Amino acid sequence: xxxxxxxxxxxxxxxxxxxxxxxxxxxxxxxxxxxxxxxxxxxxxxxxxxxxxxxxxxxxxxxxxxxxxxxxxxxxxxxxxxxxxxxxxxxxxxxxxxxxxxxxxxxxxxxxxxxxxxxxxxxxxxxxxxxxxxxxxxxxxxxxxxxxxxxxxxxxxxxxxxxxxxxxxxxxxxxxxxxxxxxxxxxxxxxxxxxxxxxxxxxxxxxxxxxxxxxxxxxxxxxxxxxxxxxxxxxxxxxxxxxxxxxxxxxxxxxxxxxxxxxxxxxxxxxxxxxxxxxxxxxxxxxxxxxxxxxxxxxxxxxxxxxxxxxxxxxxxxxxxxxxxxxxxxxxxxxxxxxxxxxxxxxxx
Amino acid sequence: xxxxxxxxxxxxxxxxxxxxxxxxxxxxxxxxxxxxxxxxxxxxxxxxxxxxxxxxxxxxxxxxxxxxxxxxxxxxxxxxxxxxxxxxxxxxxxxxxxxxxxxxxxxxxxxxxxxxxxxxxxxxxxxxxxxxxxxxxxxxxxxxxxxxxxxxxxxxxxxxxxxxxxxxxxxxxxxxxxxxxxxxxxxxxxxxxxxxxxxxxxxxxxxxxxxxxxxxxxxxxxxxxxxxxxxxxxxxxxxxxxxxxxxxxxxxxxxxxxxxxxxxxxxxxxxxxxxxxxxxxxxxxxxxxxxxxxxxxxxxxxxxxxxxxxxxxxxxxxxxxxxxxxxxxxxxxxxxxxxxxxxxxxxxx
Numbered sequence: 018x019x020x021x022x023x024x025x026x027x028x029x030x031x032x033x034x035x036x037x038x039x040x041x042x043x044x045x046x047x048x049x050x051x052x053x054x055x056x057x058x059x060x061x062x063x064x065x066x067x068x069x070x071x072x073x074x075x076x077x078x079x080x081x082x083x084x085x086x087x088x089x090x091x092x093x094x095x096x097x098x099x100x101x102x103x104x105x106x107x108x109x110x111x112x113x114x115x116x117x118x119x120x121x122x123x124x125x126x127x128x129x130x131x132x133x134x135x136x137x138x139x140x141x142x143x144x145x146x147x148x149x150x151x152x153x154x155x156x157x158x159x160x161x162x163x164x165x166x167x168x169x170x171x172x173x174x175x176x177x178x179x180x181x182x183x184x185x186x187x188x189x190x191x192x193x194x195x196x197x198x199x200x201x202x203x204x205x206x207x208x209x210x211x212x213x214x215x216x217x218x219x220x221x222x223x224x225x226x227x228x229x230x231x232x233x234x235x236x237x238x239x240x241x242x243x244x245x246x247x248x249x250x251x252x253x254x255x256x257x258x259x260x261x262x263x264x265x266x267x268x269x270x271x272x273x274x275x276x277x278x279x280x281x282x283x284x285x286x287x288x289x290x291x292x293x294x295x296x297x298x299x300x301x302x303x304x305x306x307x308x309x310x311x312x313x314x315x316x317x318x319x320x321x322x323x324x325x326x327x328x329x330x331x332x333x334x335x336x337x338x339x340x341x342x343x344x345x346x347x348x349x350x351x352x353x354x355x356x357x358x359x360x361x362x363x364x365x366x
Numbered sequence: 367x368x369x370x371x372x373x374x375x376x377x378x379x380x381x382x383x384x385x386x387x388x389x390x391x392x393x394x395x396x397x398x399x400x401x402x403x404x405x406x407x408x409x410x411x412x413x414x415x416x417x418x419x420x421x422x423x424x425x426x427x428x429x430x431x432x433x434x435x436x437x438x439x440x441x442x443x444x445x446x447x448x449x450x451x452x453x454x455x456x457x458x459x460x461x462x463x464x465x466x467x468x469x470x471x472x473x474x475x476x477x478x479x480x481x482x483x484x485x486x487x488x489x490x491x492x493x494x495x496x497x498x499x500x501x502x503x504x505x506x507x508x509x510x511x512x513x514x515x516x517x518x519x520x521x522x523x524x525x526x527x528x529x530x531x532x533x534x535x536x537x538x539x540x541x542x543x544x545x546x547x548x549x550x551x552x553x554x555x556x557x558x559x560x561x562x563x564x565x566x567x568x569x570x571x572x573x574x575x576x577x578x579x580x581x582x583x584x585x586x587x588x589x590x591x592x593x594x595x596x597x598x599x600x601x602x603x604x605x606x607x608x609x610x611x612x613x614x615x616x617x618x619x620x621x622x623x624x625x626x627x628x629x630x631x632x633x634x635x636x637x638x639x640x641x642x643x644x645x646x647x648x649x650x651x652x653x654x655x656x657x658x659x660x661x662x663x664x665x666x667x668x669x670x671x672x673x674x675x676x677x678x679x680x681x682x683x684x685x686x687x688x689x690x691x692x693x694x695x696x697x698x699x700x701x702x703x704x705x706x707x708x709x710x711x712x713x714x715x
Contacts, residue, residue, distance in 0.1 A: 045411065049607070051449040051591060057406040062394065066401035067458040067506055069496045085467050100400040109416040111460075111504045147418045150500050155460045157416055157506035160401065177399050242400060258398070258544065317560035 020123055021116030025146055031120070032146075035127035041106065041140040053142035055107060060164035060173065065157065066097040067338045072152040080202040085221040087129025090154045093245065095137045095225035098160035098297040100243035102175040102234035104227060105139040107159040113149035128152075137227060162232060173234050174297060175241030180259035180327045184240065184300035187321040189229045190311075192248055193218030193284050194273030196291025201279060211359035216275035223295045229318050233299050236309035241299035246292040249337050250296060256327070259300075265289075265325035265339045289339060300327055369472055370465030374495055380469070381495075384476035390455065390489040402491035404456060409513035411523065414506065415446040421501040429551040432471045434570040437477025439503045442594065444574035445487045445644040447509035449592035451524040451583035453576060454488040456508040462498035475503075486576060512583060522583050524590030524648065529608035529676045533589065533649040536670040538578045538662075541597055542633050543568030543622030545640025550628060565624035572644045576666050582648050585658035590648035596639040598686050600647060605676070606684035608649075614638075614674035614688045638688060647675055 020028055033048055048056040057063055070076055070090050070158065081089070091108065098105045114123060134141055137156070141194065163173040169350075198220030201207035207217055226243070235242055242251045248270065252263050267285060276284040301309075310321050330336065378490055382397055395403040406412055417427055419439050430438070440457065449452045460481065462471060483490055488507070547569030550556035556566055575592070582590055589608065591600045597619065601612050612679040616634060622643075627635040650658075659670050679685070 044523060046413075046523070046525065051524075052413040054411050054413045054450065054453070054511070054521070054523055056514075057410075057412050060405050061406075063412065063507075063508075064395075064401040064403045065456065065458055065492060065508065066490055067460050067494050067504075069460045069462060069494050069504065071462060071496050071498050073499075074497050097400040101403065103401070107414065109414055109504075109506055111418045113418060113420060113502060121417050143414060143416055145416055145504075147420050147502075148423050149420050149423075149502065151498055153462060153496075153498065153502065155416075155418065155494075155504040156400050157414075157458055157460075159412075159414065159508075162403070165405075172394060172403070174395070174403055175400075176395065290479040357369050 019116060020114050020118045021148070027266050028146055031124065032127045034084040035124050036131040036134060036141050044107070044140055044142060044268045045161045047140065047142045048144065053107065053109070058161050062162040062165065062172065063100045064098060064103045064160045064162065066094055067155065067157040068094050068097070069153055069155040078154060079276040081127035081221070084129040086154070088133045090156050091130055091133035091135040092223050092225050092295065094156045094158035095133065095227065096245065098158055099225045099227045099230035100164070100175060100241055100297055101160065102173065102230045102241065103160035103162045104231065105137050105160045107142045108134065108139055108224055109157045110141060110144040111155040112144065112146045113151065113153040114146065115150060116148055118152065126195040137225065144228060153316050163231065174239070175230060175233060176239060176260040177242055177255050179240035180255050180261050180300040182261055182327050182329050183313055184254065185303050185306050186263060186265065186298065186300050186325040186327065187306050187323050188271065188296055188298045189226050189321060190296040190319045191271040191273040192294045192296060193276035193288035195223060195293040196287040197273060197276035197279050197284065211233055212278055213275065216273060216279060219273065219294070223293060225295050226297045228316055229297055229313060232312045232316060233297065233309050233317065236312055238299050238301035238309055240301060241297050244296050244298055245292055247292040248291065248298065249289050249339060253335060253337045255300060256337060259327070260330060260334040261327040262330045262334055262336040262338065264328050265337060267339050267341050269322065269324045271322045293355055367469045368465060369463050369467045370497070371471050372469070377495055380473065381476045384473050385480040385483060385490050390540065393456070395490055396489065396491045397493065399493040402456065402458070407510050411412040411511040411514065411521065413447060413450045413452045413509045415443055416504065416506040417443050417446070418502055418504040425593050426673050430570070432474035433478040435503070436475040437482045437571050439505050440479055440482035441572050441574050441644065443505045443507035444482065444576065445592040445594065447507055448574045448576040448579035449524060449590055449646055450509065450511070451522065451579045452509035452511045453580065454486050454507055454509045456491045457483065457488055458506045459490060459493040460504040461495045462502040463495065464499060464501060465497055467501065473626060486574065507547065512580065523588065524579060524582060525588060526591055526604050527608040528589035529604050529610050529683065531610055531676050531678050533676040534652050534655050534672055535601065535612060535647060535649050535674040535676065537597070537620065537645050537647045538575050538653050538670060539645040539668045540620040540622040541593060541643045541645060542625035542637035542640050544572060545636040546622060546633065547627035551712065561627055562624065565622060565628060568622065568643070572642060574644050575646045577665055578646055578662060581661045581665060581667065582646065582658050585661055586654040587648050587650035588659055589650060590646050593643045593645050593647055594641055596641040597647065598638050598688060602684060602686045605648060605686060607678060608676070609683040610676040611679045611683055611687065612674055613677050613687040614686060616688050616690045618671065618673045620671045684699065
């Protein structure tokens with residue numbers, strides 16, 4: 018049955034049923050009024066992010082199931098909230114559907130959305146469904162920080178602009194898994210056996226690091242971002258906003274074991290520039306990182322890996338230098354990086 | 367110049383410059399981090415709404431300028447916040463653009479967005495720009511209620527579900543203007559002289575009733591909705607959620623004078639079912655409506671017009687009966703209404 022064959026209101030009713038809504042203490046009004054309403058948690062800051070996924074641009078239903086698409090659309094927003102050191106709370110979802118879309122497919126999409134909401138303890142409180150010639154999902158996700166200490170001007174958030182020269186750079190888990198999974202799918206050689214399962218899962222059902230983000234803030238770290246564009250690009254965002262340059266030791270970057278197994282020495286390229294890993298990369302003092310490491314261990318979270326440091330900028334800041342295995346520099350731009358001739362000076366860093 | 371010829375980051379920078387950002391006291395982080403962040407106002411509830419406009423479905427650039435489109439996309443969300451009795455605070459905008467879209471056009475769109483943000487005192491704090499084959503704008507708008515009285519369980523909101531049998535139904539201003547303006551445009555007989563100016567303005571630059579919404583709540587009214595689908599359809603939403611039926615006196619419904627001038631006796635049809643007027647329709651006790659009327663007068667707002675009442679439902683509730691000029695009933699459905707034979711009983715109301 019095509020979605021166009023039932024009315025908008027009935028469609029919304031059917032989709033809502035696919036959401037296994039988690040209890041949300043502060044929620045007063047969910048789906049069905051002019052707006053959702055909730056009571057913000059006492060003393061906490063509110064954070065908000067929005068992202069759109071468009072078919073043919075951000076995803077391809079040839080390599081992504083509807084259910085995984087629902088999960089991913091939400092998980093990438095959860096990751097943005099995690100990258101602020103906050104907890105996701107309330108989601109609004111605007112869906113642009115072709116009239117010919119199958120109701121079963123769209124219900125599958127909502128199964129994926131519901132699974133993500135359940136896993137990360139947020140509620141879907143509103144949305145919009147419109148007709149379009151191109152499938153698109155827009156998600157707005159609201160989150161909350163830890164409570165602000167009374168009388169303090171300190172913001173319990175991870176901000177891109179808060180890195181300082183001398184800060185150590187660390188990452189919350191292995192990189193390159195999602196890119197490896199995508200590459201296997203595109204090359205048509207993915208199979209769901211143990212060898213490929215982990216990287217396919219990393220691509221299809223990425224995990225957001227909510228506990229890690231909150232733990233970094235608790236430990237006193239104030240600068241972080243999630244690895245969505247790729248490690249080098251995302252560290253570049255920290256550098257630009259903080260007015261630093263960064264140096265990363267490529268041999269310290271944790272490479273996803275499944276990426277290593279599938280792509281050997283090329284896996285480091287995927288780890289440096291692959292993107293969509295949704296691990297967090299942060300910058301802070303060695304002391305704060307040590308405190309964070311201890312807290313993460315207590316909470317059963319993966320360890321932090323130290324991968325480099327923030328350095329004095331050569332120009333206005335924003336450059337990322339990656340030292341390769343032999344000690345040579347790689348030249349990098351936002352789109353990724355290129356190997357650099359060992360005997361040449363890096364261009365502007 | 368086409369938007370595809372400049373990078374996403376440069377495009378966003380150029381668009382931000384078009385926003386004449388109003389000061390926003392609680393805002394901590396605006397555009398440019400993983401998420402925006404703000405401090406919620408003490409004791410207030412947060413409300414959130416999202417709406418998408420898709421080219422060819424919700425608007426047509428043949429009859430809508432880019433600047434007006436920017437205004438309208440925001441204003442209809444402001445109206446949803448007003449319909450909760452709240453003030454708009456923070457907007458997130460996700461734009462799906464064709465690569466061939468003109469940068470000048472998109473900057474015009476942002477001029478309209480900026481004008482609306484300035485008029486209604488909210489800040490654009492985040493967004494996303496993606497490439498698409500079909501132009502679409504998604505807006506998520508966050509607002510805040512008045513402060514909740516300490517110890518009270520009363521919610522200072524206008525909710526669809528809060529009408530009671532016996533409540534009087536009132537509307538904050540004249541209806542049918544937007545539909546009249548659209549019809550003139552579609553019939554190719556719109557001119558911008560005094561006769562048509564007001565209804566064209568009502569269609570192109572609808573106003574949201576933020577002051578009126580807050581005033582209704584202050585006066586103790588707790589049920590309301592904005593007229594976006596059409597008066598009868600929207601009163602129907604109140605009835606469905608509240609378990610009432612409604613009776614509306616068509617001869618009491620305020621018809622936009624410009625609609626009357628352009629369409630004569632047909633203007634009442636536009637007022638009853640035209641939609642996109644963004645006046646508020648509310649239900650409450652006669653006392654509360656009298657208090658609201660007095661406060662609105664003090665604030666220089668248009669008067670409330672009483673147009674009917676909530677009545678005991680015949681079945682499960684949700685039916686709207688409109689009494690026409692001679693006392694006859696009109697039979698109505700969600701999509702609009704049909705004149706009813708004077709000698710027949712209404713079907714289930």
